[in-house]
Amino acid sequence: MDLRRRLLGWLGLLLGGLLAMALIVQLYSLRADIGAEVEASSRLVDVLLAADGAAPDLPQRLLDADLRHLSIRSAGAPAAQEASPLLVRLGLVPEAGPGHEIRVGEHRLIIAPNPASEIEERLGDTVRLLITLLLYSGATLLAVWWAADRALRPVRELESGLHRLASGEFDPALPSFALREFRQVAGAIERLAEALRTAHAARRALARQLIAVQEEERRTLARDLHDEMGQTLTAINATAAHLERHAARLDAAAVAECAADLRRDIRHSGSQLRAMLKTLRPHGLDASGLAAMLRELLDGWRNRETGIEFAMELPERWPEVDETAALTLYRILQEALTNVVRHSGARHCTVLVAADAERLRMSIEDDGDGLPQAGPARRGGLLGMTERLEMAGGHLQLDSLPGRGLRLSAELPALAGTANGRKGEKE
Numbered sequence: 001m002d003l004r005r006r007l008l009g010w011l012g013l014l015l016g017g018l019l020a021m022a023l024i025v026q027l028y029s030l031r032a033d034i035g036a037e038v039e040a041s042s043r044l045v046d047v048l049l050a051a052d053g054a055a056p057d058l059p060q061r062l063l064d065a066d067l068r069h070l071s072i073r074s075a076g077a078p079a080a081q082e083a084s085p086l087l088v089r090l091g092l093v094p095e096a097g098p099g100h101e102i103r104v105g106e107h108r109l110i111i112a113p114n115p116a117s118e119i120e121e122r123l124g125d126t127v128r129l130l131i132t133l134l135l136y137s138g139a140t141l142l143a144v145w146w147a148a149d150r151a152l153r154p155v156r157e158l159e160s161g162l163h164r165l166a167s168g169e170f171d172p173a174l175p176s177f178a179l180r181e182f183r184q185v186a187g188a189i190e191r192l193a194e195a196l197r198t199a200h201a202a203r204r205a206l207a208r209q210l211i212a213v214q215e216e217e218r219r220t221l222a223r224d225l226h227d228e229m230g231q232t233l234t235a236i237n238a239t240a241a242h243l244e245r246h247a248a249r250l251d252a253a254a255v256a257e258c259a260a261d262l263r264r265d266i267r268h269s270g271s272q273l274r275a276m277l278k279t280l281r282p283h284g285l286d287a288s289g290l291a292a293m294l295r296e297l298l299d300g301w302r303n304r305e306t307g308i309e310f311a312m313e314l315p316e317r318w319p320e321v322d323e324t325a326a327l328t329l330y331r332i333l334q335e336a337l338t339n340v341v342r343h344s345g346a347r348h349c350t351v352l353v354a355a356d357a358e359r360l361r362m363s364i365e366d367d368g369d370g371l372p373q374a375g376p377a378r379r380g381g382l383l384g385m386t387e388r389l390e391m392a393g394g395h396l397q398l399d400s401l402p403g404r405g406l407r408l409s410a411e412l413p414a415l416a417g418t419a420n421g422r423k424g425e426k427e
Contacts, residue, residue: 010147014140018133025132029125154182161189170197206383213384224276232269236262290318290326297334298351306341308366312351319357325416328392329353329360332410335381336364344368346405360414367405371398385410392416 101110154177161172172193174186239261243250250258291314298312333351340349346368354361385408386396394412401407 014143018136021132021136025129029128033121154179158182158185158189165193165196170200202383206387209384221276228272229269232265232272236265239265290321290329293330294333294353297330298337301337301341308341308346309348314353315355318355319414321360321414322416324392325360325412325414328388328412328416329362331388332385333362333364335385336408339381340364340366340368344406355414358414359411361411363407363409365401365405365407370400370404370406
C-alpha cells in the first residue's frame with residue numbers, strides 16, 4: 001500500500017466524520033428551532049385570543065408567553081431589557097424601534113422586535129458547535145497521533161537495521177513492510193548491506209594478498225641475496241683469503257690479477273644490488289624520468305622469452321608529475337604486464353599513455369583470454385591496482401574487447417599527492 005494513499009484515506013475519514021458531526025449538530029439545532037417556532041406560534045395565538053376576549057390575566061399571559069423574535073407587552077408595561085453593550089458594539093444587535101401599538105379589545109398592546117431571543121439561540125448553537133469541534137479536534141489529534149505512530153513505526157525498524165550495519169553486522173534483519181515506500185528503503189538497505197559485505201570480503205582478501213606479497217618479496221629477496229650476491233661475496237672472500245695467505249710470495253702481476261678479480265666481483269655485486277633496489281623502489285620517477293622507467297620496464301619483458309609482442313606509445317610532453325602519481329603509474333603497468341604474461345595467453349600487448357595538464361591516462365590492451373567468466377571481476381592483482389589507484393585519487397576500468405582480449409584503463413591526477421592532501425582538508 002502507498003503511504004500517501006493511507007494518509008489521504010485517514011484524513012478523508014476524519015474530515016468525513018467532522019462533516020457528519022457538523023451535519024448532526026445542525027439537524028439537531030434545526031429540529032429544536034422548528035419546535036420552538038411552532039410552540040411560540042401557539043403561544044402567540046393564545047395571547048391574541050386572550051386579548052380578544054379581554055381576559056383579566058392578559059398581562060400575566062404576556063409575561064409568560066416568551067415569544068420568539070417578538071416582544072408583546074401592555075401599553076403601560078416596561079420595555080424588555082436591552083441587549084448586552086458588547087453585542088451592540090460588535091454590530092450583532094440591530095437598532096430596534098419603539099414598536100407598534102395596537103388595540104385588541106379593551107387592551108392596548110405594543111409589539112416590538114426582540115433580537116435577544118435570536119441572539120440567545122445563535123449563541124446556544126455556537127456553543128454546541130464549538131464544543132463539538134473541540135471534542136472532535138481532540139479525537140482527531142489522537143487519531144492522527146495514532147495513525148502517524150503506526151505509519152512511522154517501520155522507520156524505527158529501518159533505524160535499527162542501519163545501527164546493526166554501523167556496528168559491523170552485515171545482516172540488517174529487516175521485516176517485511178506493507179507500504180511500498182518502506183519496502184523500497186528496506187531494499188536499498190539490503191543492497192547497501194550486500195555492498196558492505198562484498199567490500200569487507202574484498203578488503204580481507206586484499207589484506208591476505210598484501211601479507212602474501214610481502215612474504216613472497218621477502219623470499220625472493222632472500223633467494224636473490226643467497227643465489228646472486230652470496231656467490232659474488234663468496235668469490236670476493238676467496239680472492240681476499242688468497243691474497244692474505246700468499247701475500248708474501250705473490251709478485252706484482254699476481255697481486256694485480258687478484259685486485260682485478262676483486263674489482264670485477266665488486267662491480268658485479270653493485271649491479272646486482274642496484275637491480276634489487278630498482279625492483280623494490282624505482283629511482284628517478286618524476287616528469288623527466290617516468291617515460292624512461294616505463295620503457296625500461298616494458299623492455300625488461302621484451303627481452304624475455306614470453307611469446308608476446310609488446311608495443312608502447314608515450315606522450316611527447318609530460319605535465320608536472322609528483323612521485324605518488326609516477327610510482328602509482330609505474331606499479332600499475334608493472335602489475336598489468338605481469339598479469340598479461342602469466343594469465344592472458346595473449347600474442348600481442350599494447351600500452352598507450354596519454355597526459356594533459358592535470359591527468360594521466362594509461363591503457364593496456366591484449367588479445368588474450370580476457371577475464372574469467374566465474375568469480376569476482378576484481379581480485380588478486382586487479383584488486384590491489386584498484387586500491388592503489390583509489391588512494392592516489394584515480395580509478396580503474398576493465399573492458400572486454402570484441403572477440404577476445406581485455407583493455408585495462410587507469411586514470412589518476414598528475415599531482416596525486418597534492419590532490420589527496422586537498423581531499424583530506426575538505427573532509
